[in-house]
Amino acid sequence: MSRRWRRWRVLARTSRRGSLSLRLRLMLGATCLAILFMLALLPVLQAAFSLAFERVIEERLAADANTLITASHLENGRLVMPDRLPDEEFNLPNAKLLGYIFDPQGKRLWQSRSAEDESIDYQPRPGGDLTEFKRVRDADGLEYFVYDVELRLTDEPRQAFSFVTMQPTSEYRSLFEEFRQQLYLWLGGGLLVLLTLLWLGLTWGFRSLRRLSHELDQVESGRLDRLSEQHPKELLRLTRSLNRLLVGERRQREQYRNSLGDLAHSLKTPLTVLQSVGEVMSAQPGNREQARVMHAQIERMSQQIGYQLQRASLGQSGLVRHRxxxxxxxxxxxxxxxxxxxxxxxxxxxxxxxxxxxxxxxxxxxxxxxxxxxxxxxxxxxxxxxxxxxxxxxxxxxxxxxxxxxxxxxxxxxxxxxxxxxxxxxxxxxxxxxxxxxxxxxxxxxxxxxxxxxxxxxxxxxxxx
Missing domain, CATH: 3.30.565.10 (Histidine kinase-like ATPase, C-terminal domain)
Known part of the structure; x- marks a missing residue:
């Protein structure tokens, strides 16, 4: 019975035991799951941001290509572009927005002033009414976003011109790197807030176990006879079982001690009778040796009975501890x-x-x-x-x-x-x-x-x- 009590006591105390505490184990498990979730979420968010940002760049380059298409016209079968375009980025030599127009044979017919110093060997892919968004590199290894739209300005199928707008990816990479750093900071801060809230939630949730542990301490010290019913319904079955064990052990131990007392009392009478018989026998000269042996054995029996009774009744009780x-x-x-x-x-x-x-x-x-x-x-x-x-x-x-x-x-x-x-x-x-x-x-x-x-x-x- 006492071993069973000790097992219950260990289980109830795990909520406040150092590294073996149930709260710490749950906290470590939740921390590992949260970190794994954050690590899995990080590439998803980065991919979503990259996709959304590229879509924004594609829409911007498409709008710039429409600017080129709107500004162009044919004179005597030749493509003519104005000296200055409505979008000033095309007119500035050091601007990042580049514009090109190619004929159906892939020959460059026009380029914006911003592209005069660039050495990009780009060849459009003819096919008729084709629109592409991709990345290319120049002779120096610099990468560009390219939006290529092929459009016929006349009814003749051979008069399909390619209007191409470009933008370096360096700006995109710097923004993406800044976003990734901010993402790390926000996810790290969110993880700390989540773990703090989780720790507070576990602390609040384990109040019932701490109350149960406190009541067990009071039962062990003898200040309480039983556990209260003021516990969550998930623990009521446990506390009621513990109370039944406590009452049963107390009743069994009391009956055990009473039985030992009755046994000791019942053995005293026959031993006293035997001792009186030994004294009568010792009065006769021929029986003195036998009387001495009987007296010694009766004394030995009395001491052995006392020893066994003490050994049985002085052991440690189950749940209740004494100091x-x-x-x-x-x-x-x-x-x-x-x-x-x-x-x-x-x-x-x-x-x-x-x-x-x-x-x-x-x-x-x-x-x-x-x-x-x-x-x-x-x-x-x-x-x-x-x-x-x-x-x-x-x-x-x-x-x-x-x-x-x-x-x-x-x-x-x-x-x-x-x-x-x-x-x-x-x-x-x-x-x-x-x-x-x-x-x-x-x-x-x-x-x-x-x-x-x-x-x-x-x-x-x-x-x-």
């Missing part, structure tokens, strides 16, 4: 142990912040610290130290004493269930095993080292989250 203040709990435990070991006058040194907490349940933490502190009080000479440190992702709690310590070759053995290094004191050696089981259920670790005080140092590590 227990450490300092007041240590003060209470040490006060109790001071009374038990008052002859030693143990000096306890607590090196931890007043507001330090550990992510364990109250009962589990009491059992864990009680076993380790009782072990330190029992084996120390007169000094015990408890310290707490934290690194990037773990908490480290150390309980040290100035006792005889533990040989290196014996450290792994005493951490196993039922093993004891101190054979002079009664017990079955299950205290450290309980500690280790509790830590395992919370993802922690137990390590045994040498202490700077001269004795043993039990070091506990727990994940922060």
């Amino acid at each position: 227990v203040p450490l300092h007041p709990l240590l003060v209470r435990l040490c006060s109790t142990l001071d009374k038990v070991y008052q002859d030693k006058r143990v000096q306890i040194d607590l090196q931890l912040p007043q507001d330090a907490t550990l992510p364990l349940e109250q009962g589990a933490l009491m059992e864990l610290l009680g076993n380790l502190l009782e072990n330190a009080y029992r084996l120390c000479l007169y000094q015990v130290r408890v310290s707490l440190k934290q690194d990037a992702d773990r908490l480290w709690l150390s309980i040290e004493d100035d006792g005889p310590g533990v040989p290196v070759d014996q450290r792994a053995r005493i951490l196993r269930r039922g093993e004891r290094l101190d054979a002079q004191h009664p017990g079955q050696g299950i205290g450290l095993a309980v500690v280790k089981d509790i830590l395992d259920s919370y993802g922690g670790e137990l390590r045994l080292d040498d202490s700077s005080l001269g004795g043993a140092a039990f070091r506990l590590s727990l994940p922060i989250d």
Whole structure:
């Protein structure tokens, strides 16, 4: 059940996790799609602009060709043009607009003053009533737009003249380059605005997930019993499922603990009866050895039952997380142990912040610290130290004493269930095993080292989250 809760919790928290957040993934995906769309749109816009601009140039050259046609007339079968044309660009030597007239054989009959210094070897294509718009290059490699219209000025089919107007493409290229730069700027600015709006939209849209995550944090910390119904309809099924899981887990855990309590209570009576029978048997001289063995086995059974009950009930719960203040709990435990070991006058040194907490349940933490502190009080000479440190992702709690310590070759053995290094004191050696089981259920670790005080140092590590 707890694994299922953790999976739900990870899914609900993905909206605020660094590079793995759902919002960031959507943003990166949308950015990639927007960039690909802009890259695909860029050549389309450039081609559309080029086509539209060429159409404008074609219409302008066609109008200039009509000017030549209107100004021309035949006298005695010869083509005659006025000295000056209505369009002044034809009359200026350095103008960009060029005009030519060719006879049906392709011989140049007339050229505008603006074309006198140009060396363009252009030959029209005869065919009758033919209109062309194309590009040509002169002897120097300069490119021109050419509009060529073939027109018969008389009824004779052989009197078809070609009226040609030209314009350099350099002006078109400079305008196209300027348009392309402006297009880059506008598309880049549009992309930034789009991504900004998209980020704001995702931020607004993920408010529901952040609210759900906040409620999950409150449920984990015990401030809420269930998730609210104030969520979008797409999340209501999830929240209702989580609430059912939460109620079911709470009910199951309560029944489990009640059943364990009933089991422990029901086992106490037969064990007490067996112990009374053992005491009666020990009164008879011939049964003392059997009574001693029975008493030892009853004591072993009692401790093993206690150990298994503690192991089953002190594990980590599913969704609800607990953080227990450490300092007041240590003060209470040490006060109790001071009374038990008052002859030693143990000096306890607590090196931890007043507001330090550990992510364990109250009962589990009491059992864990009680076993380790009782072990330190029992084996120390007169000094015990408890310290707490934290690194990037773990908490480290150390309980040290100035006792005889533990040989290196014996450290792994005493951490196993039922093993004891101190054979002079009664017990079955299950205290450290309980500690280790509790830590395992919370993802922690137990390590045994040498202490700077001269004795043993039990070091506990727990994940922060």
